[in-house]
Amino acid sequence: MxxxxxxxxxxxxxxxxxxxxxxxxxxxxxxxxxxxxxxxxxxxxxxxxxxxxxxxxxxxxxxxxxxxxxxxxxxxxxxxxxxxxxxxxxxxxxxxxxxxxxxxxxxxxxxxxxxxxxFYHEQSYKLKKYLLKKIPVVEQYSVDEFFGDLKGWCEEKDVLNFIEELQCEIEEKFGLPISIGAAPSKWIAKMATSEAKPNGCKVIFKKDIDNFIDPKPIDSFPGIGKGFAKRLKEYKIETLGDLKQAKYLLYRWKKPGIQLYHRVNGDDKEPIQPNIDRRSIGISRTIDPVFDRDEIRRRLTILCRHLAHLILKIDAQPKTVYLGIKYQFGQKAKRNTTVTFNFSEWSLRRHILELLDEIDVYKSLSIIRLSINCSNFENRPTTRGSIFEYEKELKEKRLFKHCAKIRQKYGVDMIKTAVEIKQ
CATH class of the missing domain: 3.40.1170.60 (MutS, DNA mismatch repair protein, domain I)
Incomplete structure (x- = not known):
């Protein structure tokens, strides 16, 4: 379970x-x-x-x-x-x-x-460490949600007692109310938790899955968003029971449809993943309308400083850099670039500002949202790149790491570049 x-x-x-x-x-x-x-x-x-x-x-x-x-x-x-x-x-x-x-x-x-x-992160981290002592395999799904695999650890008939005892222990040790659901698959277990709230426990056995999910509306299932729900309703699929009868249709929708069909059936066999590598890291901010492009460049510089410090924490070397902007009347522009470079705050900033020059086509409009992102991480430090920029990038990377030590101790704002400070 x-x-x-x-x-x-x-x-x-x-x-x-x-x-x-x-x-x-x-x-x-x-x-x-x-x-x-x-x-x-x-x-x-x-x-x-x-x-x-x-x-x-x-x-x-x-x-x-x-x-x-x-x-x-x-x-x-x-x-x-x-x-x-x-x-x-x-x-x-x-x-x-x-x-x-x-x-x-x-x-x-x-x-x-x-x-x-x-403080919330500290409590979440303490709870995760505790759960790792109680359950053989634990996946942190979000700051306040976890999955655990009891296969080979607890007999099905004993699962309800196990999770009720675990719930009491967590509340007694951490002072945090918690709801726990159990089922043969991840997503049915998550639905069981929703049914158990607040501060309850619920077990769904394999033989009970159909009766449990059939009458529920499709948008009650985790992972079915508004867009997907609207698409399903166009085919008169209103409940999870209806969805289970639409196997042929969902299989026509390829991977997303097939995955959803088996999740709803509870036979997807998706494993608990204790360690999930990050595929990307980004920062986005919605702002009051800003027309001044120098101010936009200043704000992107600030975002690059924070994002670079985040990426340094996991010692990652991204190859793909992304910028997205949204204008005041809903227009959007986005682009990414994949290059090989020695990562630092300053090299990231150069690539982001170059992307801004390329995609900012509505120069008469104010900007209300900025998004930057790095992805496509390499496992090893980069030893390649432009022969014209390589030495400069290495020097910047050394400086970046020295700055990071100070920021780690005193805060990310302790060292700023001059362009971040308004005149």
């Missing part, structure tokens, strides 16, 4: 560990698209990390001791969205993704807190 563990209202639960007065009160943890990264003001930047992943999980962390006004209020407007809320808040209609302004409107007594992601 495979089990899926999902920490209930994780960020809110962590805040209650820090402040027990918040227990049983409607609270929400809010977030913003990093309002500080481009600021000229001194930032209390902690560090960057890649330990965890998942929705609303950033790679850049700041001092979480901000007040509501400092973090969420800008130009007398309340900014930001709800990234998690307690069940008490949800009973008022507060939902993930709702604006903070709307959440306060539907729940006037809501306590909204700035995120403390460093």
């Amino acid at each position: 495979i089990i899926h563990l999902d920490l209930d209202c994780f960020f809110a639960s962590c805040e209650r560990l820090l402040n027990p007065v918040l227990k049983n009160r409607p609270i929400a943890v809010g977030g913003r698209g990093d309002p500080f990264i481009f600021s000229q003001k001194s930032r209390k930047n902690i560090d960057v990390t890649l330990n965890n992943k998942g929705a609303f999980v950033p790679t850049i962390f700041y001092d979480a001791k901000s007040s509501f006004e400092d973090y969420f209020v800008e130009d007398k407007k309340i900014r930001g969205i709800v990234i998690t809320s307690s069940y008490e808040a949800r009973s008022y209609g507060v939902k993930t993704g709702m604006t903070i302004y709307e959440a306060l409107r539907v729940c006037p007594n809501l306590i909204v807190l700035p995120p403390n992601h460093l």
Whole structure:
């Protein structure tokens, strides 16, 4: 059997560990698209990390001791969205993704807190280490979700007792409520967890899979997004039972359809993956409209500094660099380039700014989103490249590593390039 563990209202639960007065009160943890990264003001930047992943999980962390006004209020407007809320808040209609302004409107007594992601990551990491002692194979799916493989470790008849005991131990040791589902496959186990919430346990045996999934709507299945659901509904497929009867259609859709069909059937046999290599690392930011291209270049330089530091942490050597921009009226432009070069903050910046010159075709429009990404990692340090740039890149790489030691100790903002500072 495979089990899926999902920490209930994780960020809110962590805040209650820090402040027990918040227990049983409607609270929400809010977030913003990093309002500080481009600021000229001194930032209390902690560090960057890649330990965890998942929705609303950033790679850049700041001092979480901000007040509501400092973090969420800008130009007398309340900014930001709800990234998690307690069940008490949800009973008022507060939902993930709702604006903070709307959440306060539907729940006037809501306590909204700035995120403390460093603490959340620490708790997640501690839990993972604990799970590795209790379960032979563990996959971290996101900052608050894990899969575990019990095959050969626990008899099927004993699975319910095992996960109930595990749930009690986690709550007692970490003070975090958690729901656990078990099933023969990963995605049915994840659905079982959803059924068990809040703070419950549920086991789905192979013989019970059909009865469990058949009546459920297709968009309740993990991995079926709005686009795929719309496509299925065009064929009158409304429930997972309908989907199971549409094998011929899904097989016509090749890999995505075939994969989905077997996931819903619970016979996909997808293994637990304890170590998943990162295929790419990127940073994106939505910004207020900016027309000044010098300011856009400054902001891209800042993003390159943070992304380069992230990549150095895993000692990766990317060959593909990507830039995407979005304009104020919805137009988009994107391009990537694959080259062999010695990676550093400065070489990354050169490639990103060259891509900007190539793709920025709507120069009369303001830009509202910037995305940069590195991928196609090599396993060994690069010993090839342009003979005209090789020595320069090696020198920059040495300097980059020396700077990284200071940034690792004092924060990513400790050393900046002059172009990042507005005149």
